[in-house]
Amino acid sequence: MEQFFQQVVNGVMVGSSYAIVALGFGLTFSVMHVLNLAHPETAMVGAFAAFVVATLFTTNLLVVIPLAVLAALLAGLLIERLAIRPTRGRHILTSFIATGGLSIVMQNGAQRIFGVDPVRVAVQVEGVQTVGGVIASNMQLMTFGLAVAMMVGARYYVRNTRWGRATRAVSEKHEVAQALGVDINRVSQLTVGLSTAMAGAAGVSLALLHSQATPFMGAIFGTKSFVCMLVAGNRHIEGIMFVGILLGVLEALVAGYISASLRDMVAFGILVLVLYLRPAGIFGSYEHD
Amino acid sequence: MSALLKVTGLHVAYGPARVIHGVDLEINSGEIRALLGANGAGKTTILKAILGLVRAAQGAIEFPEGRLVRGLPPHKIAALGIGWVPEGRQVFSTLSVYDNLLMGAFNEHDQQKVQQRIEEMYKLFPIIETRRGQIAGSLSGGEQQMLAIARALMSAPTLLLMDEPSLGLAPRLVRDVFELVRTINQRGVSILMVEQNARQALRVANWAYLLEGGHIVGSGTPTQIEQSDAIKRAYIGRQAS
Numbered sequence: 001m002e003q004f005f006q007q008v009v010n011g012v013m014v015g016s017s018y019a020i021v022a023l024g025f026g027l028t029f030s031v032m033h034v035l036n037l038a039h040p041e042t043a044m045v046g047a048f049a050a051f052v053v054a055t056l057f058t059t060n061l062l063v064v065i066p067l068a069v070l071a072a073l074l075a076g077l078l079i080e081r082l083a084i085r086p087t088r089g090r091h092i093l094t095s096f097i098a099t100g101g102l103s104i105v106m107q108n109g110a111q112r113i114f115g116v117d118p119v120r121v122a123v124q125v126e127g128v129q130t131v132g133g134v135i136a137s138n139m140q141l142m143t144f145g146l147a148v149a150m151m152v153g154a155r156y157y158v159r160n161t162r163w164g165r166a167t168r169a170v171s172e173k174h175e176v177a178q179a180l181g182v183d184i185n186r187v188s189q190l191t192v193g194l195s196t197a198m199a200g201a202a203g204v205s206l207a208l209l210h211s212q213a214t215p216f217m218g219a220i221f222g223t224k225s226f227v228c229m230l231v232a233g234n235r236h237i238e239g240i241m242f243v244g245i246l247l248g249v250l251e252a253l254v255a256g257y258i259s260a261s262l263r264d265m266v267a268f269g270i271l272v273l274v275l276y277l278r279p280a281g282i283f284g285s286y287e288h289d
Numbered sequence: 290m291s292a293l294l295k296v297t298g299l300h301v302a303y304g305p306a307r308v309i310h311g312v313d314l315e316i317n318s319g320e321i322r323a324l325l326g327a328n329g330a331g332k333t334t335i336l337k338a339i340l341g342l343v344r345a346a347q348g349a350i351e352f353p354e355g356r357l358v359r360g361l362p363p364h365k366i367a368a369l370g371i372g373w374v375p376e377g378r379q380v381f382s383t384l385s386v387y388d389n390l391l392m393g394a395f396n397e398h399d400q401q402k403v404q405q406r407i408e409e410m411y412k413l414f415p416i417i418e419t420r421r422g423q424i425a426g427s428l429s430g431g432e433q434q435m436l437a438i439a440r441a442l443m444s445a446p447t448l449l450l451m452d453e454p455s456l457g458l459a460p461r462l463v464r465d466v467f468e469l470v471r472t473i474n475q476r477g478v479s480i481l482m483v484e485q486n487a488r489q490a491l492r493v494a495n496w497a498y499l500l501e502g503g504h505i506v507g508s509g510t511p512t513q514i515e516q517s518d519a520i521k522r523a524y525i526g527r528q529a530s
């Protein structure tokens with residue numbers, strides 16, 4: 001039983017990172033109707049930013065994390081300008097090609113700069129918390145807290161702020177929103193900026209938890225998050241968060257009880273099952289208008 | 290004095306499909322003008338071109354009073370004082386009624402003014418007040434139309450573009466809507482109204498344009514339009530009422 005709870009805790013920690021990457025994927029898709037294939041690469045940018053800051057300047061997390069998130073956000077704004085804004089309103093394949101191309105450029109760019117091998121992100125957080133034999137490291141708890149803060153912040157923004165309201169309006173009927181005075185390019189920037197900042201937080205979390213960053217870390221991570229979005233549907237923030245965390249837990253259980261080598265198959269197993277049973281996702285539809 | 294809105298030589302195409310062919314129209318302050326025409330004539334397209342939502346291939350759009358707006362992004366055009374009641378209501382169905390109203394005043398930063406306008410809308414549309422916390426998608430068709438009109442008025446526009454406000458409403462509500470058009474106009478808002486319901490529209494408008502296949506084929510006072518052959522041929526002949 002203890003081992004079970006331990007796996008669940010580990011799963012929640014990783015799953016919260018899937019959740020915030022998935023949230024960004026879903027947010028960008030439902031607002032801009034663009035699938036940003038370069039989205040997971042911004043997590044990688046966050047991870048390498050953490051590496052650079054930690055190696056060259058300081059290992060103080062209060063500096064490392066904000067700078068990593070900022071780096072991912074800036075990368076996101078660049079992606080928005082280069083590949084999302086120009087392809088908005090066109091066929092979805094156009095944005096696929098544009099953001100997919102950028103994704104390849106970013107992966108290979110990182111490889112050019114940092115090499116193929118993982119770089120070591122040497123930031124330590126000492127200590128563990130134990131509750132009834134279940135252990136969570138302070139580092140785990142810190143990254144979990146970061147993910148939760150990001151989710152709560154995103155939810156607050158979308159629900160309770162003026163631009164958040166405009167974002168929901170654009171997501172539903174962008175022409176009407178524009179004719180009411182909403183600058184859609186601003187909404188695009190805010191949405192992609194927020195989404196990629198969350199991905200950056202996930203990226204730096206992974207880098208800290210595993211003490212490393214690699215140029216291709218976005219790929220598998222992004223695919224899993226994308227699966228979360230597909231499984232949850234793109235309607236509810238809570239739904240995406242729930243599915244992200246659930247995926248983390250299932251993976252941890254599979255790795256713990258069956259075999260670690262099967263871990264990466266979990267996401268795709270669920271995807272196939274859900275798309276078969278509920279093609280629009282568990283929580284809502286992909287349709288608009 | 291120049292017109293409040295003046296459209297000259299407007300051409301619009303969707304890709305290779307050219308749908309508006311050199312349309313001229315204008316509206317002076319204080320007027321109600323109607324734009325009539327059968328399905329697919331291009332009425333909605335003209336409104337969207339004025340709003341900057343579709344790109345005009347050619348022509349000039351001046352609002353207000355001579356300012357050239359063609360090519361400006363829609364949010365900048367809206368800020369000049371144009372309100373839009375889109376075809377088929379198009380309320381934000383996942384937002385609350387109250388949030389829909391707030392969206393109407395998106396660029397009004399004076400919260401006092403916003404609240405004041407909301408109160409005005411509640412007076413004009415009592416039903417909206419009782420439904421304010423509800424999700425707009427749960428309103429009836431008639432209620433949604435009222436909300437769409439209220440939302441457009443929230444920005445205190447000088448010109449209101451109304452796209453088939455009576456579409457799909459029960460006869461009694463249709464009468465109410467046209468009454469409302471008068472009321473809004475009496476409060477100083479100029480109105481350009483697209484309608485299929487030509488008879489009713491001609492009753493409230495003081496000038497009308499007749500659009501056929503992307504061309505203006507007639508214009509004049511309601512009496513002139515009603516007596517023209519063009520309208521009988523293109524339009525009223527097919528209407529039941």
Ligand SMILES: Nc1ncnc2c1ncn2[C@@H]1O[C@H](COP(=O)(O)OP(=O)(O)OP(=O)(O)O)[C@@H](O)[C@H]1O
Nearest residue numbers: 303306308326327328329330331332333334335376
């Ligand atoms: N997005 C679009 N892409 C391509 N063609 C379009 C588009 N929107 C409208 N059209 C075409 O342009 C023409 C004019 O359409 P528009 O909607 O302006 O007509 P309308 O007069 O408003 O008709 P209705 O009374 O049915 O609303 C039609 O032939 C229509 O098929």
Ligand SMILES: [Mg+2]
Nearest residue numbers: 332333334376
């Ligand atoms: Mg129309």
